[in-house]
Amino acid sequence: MSGRGAHPAAVPVAVCGAAVGAVALLGWATGVEALIRISPSWVAMQPTTAIDFLLLGTAVAALGARGAAPGVARGVATVAACVVLVVSGAALVAEVLQRPYPFPSLAYMAQNQGRMSGIAAVAHLLLVGGIVALVLHRRALAHGFAIAALVIGLTAMSGYAYGPADLYDVGYFQTIALHTAVGITLIACALLLAIGRVGLSHLAQSHTQGGVLVRRLLPVVVIVPAVLGWGAIWLMRERVAGPGFALALYSSLCSTVSGGVVWWSGTRLRSGDISRQTAEAARAEADRALAELSLVTDELRLANRDVRDFTAAAAHDLRGPLSAISMGVQMLRRSPGEPTASQVIERLGSSAARGMTLIDDLLDYQQVGTVSVSGGRLDLAALVDAAVEGTEQASGRQVRLHAGPWDEVVGDERLVARLVSNLVGNAVKYTPGSGPVDLLVEARREGERVRVRVADRGLPLPEEEREMVFEIFRRGLAGSGVEGTGIGLAICRRIVERQGGTIAVTDLDGWSKSFDVVLPAYVG
């Protein structure tokens, strides 16, 4: 883990923190008072505190150094943290019990009985907590400890700004040295930088509105009240204003600045929202356009398939009859006499008729693909009756119609009439023999759709042919002896598709097969 995610500034700042300790120790070693207490009337930094800073700074620098061996860094940090724990923990315990510091060789016994100030000890312990948490990869926890220590450091520093005497009167803040406060602040900052992108650090570095707010406003919100507070204290010290007025002025200025901050945030957030709403609207527009486009593409794909099928079918299948006619003509040229002539002429007639039927069917198919589709309520009973009558006349066979429920069907009347007629004709054609043909026709409502079934007891359709049977000019194996060009079902499918429905072959108890047409129950 060592250093991964740590900000590059972590190490320099940690080194500065350690340097604070080093400088103070130097002062103790050489007796230079300025290094120890900065100002003659101010409190000195205990040697123990200085040692702590050296260790803490080293620990944080180890953890924040990118490219350091993880094991080594963790080891160094842990050892340093343990030593600080002992040194500061002893000081805090001694402070609470009001006893002298237990390691006199390390301390300046003349000040506070050798103990560092309670609050400094607490801050050091918080930093130890943060370092240990970071070693254990508990970054959020470490972040919390570091923030707490930072608050202590900043508070102590601003206390010095406002007047050390006041600060020294506050309980455990007693005897905290200025450079101790600075050291705590530096180490806490270094630790925050070493932890990397967690919590506040993460937010401050993010490229979002939130990040912008934190980067611009957090300094304002932290620094302005401190400055205003210093101003209020100055007013009171210089006797320009009494405490009441000074505080009133302070609080109203703070409110004004805070109000300004909120206003600024609001403006930014609103413009952010507006951008987002605009983007969302544009996206919705694009989605709509895409959906429409996809519909158009589907239509085009179907139309293209039709054209392809039609062209292929026309070209390919007309060759059959024409080849036969050509062959027959050649034969007639060779032997124009009987008995050949009349037999050949019969075949010529049959091929010509087939060719014409083929062309008619193809034109039907094409028309079904291009004619405009209207929609309205249909009288299915009337359509079925007409289809049955027409088929009975054409085939010379009787149809026994079993009528199921006939829920309302909606669609284009001409197209559905053709559909029903084709399906009924198909059922009769594929029922072998010459006896009566059993036929079931029903229409059942299924939610938003209507399922129209045309079932027969003729030749069953094997599973593997159930898709193929709707292609142009394909017939099943079983049906290859049957007359007809095989386009009837392709026409049915096209009719159904144009009305937004589906057609498939299914099984039905008591019947060989059923052609199921599922159509929308409503138009549009």
Place this chain on the structure above:
Amino acid sequence: MTLTTVLVVDDDADFRALLRMHCEHHGLQVVEAPGGHEALHEVARRPAPFDLVLSDLSMPVMDGLELRERLASDHPQLRVTVWTSLSRRPDGVLRKGLDVLDALLGRRESHDAAH
């Protein structure tokens, strides 16, 4: 060896009938099959093999070339000729025409389908 029996394979009933008429005019015995599967069936059930199998190229389900492959593996000695009315000819396939047909029927060499 004179040809005596011919198997005519074509899905077009009229064409098949015309072919039969022409072959019978030449004194041949003709068996018809409307498709590849039926043709295989006919070949399998005859004790004496056909002298010639004449098959259309473009038929649904099994086309002429596939039929020829299948027959070649099971009955390698069988003469199979495939033809077509398509103007673009795949290899090994003749154009339809009475002259070509006559030549085929009259030819005595035993090499297989044509060029």
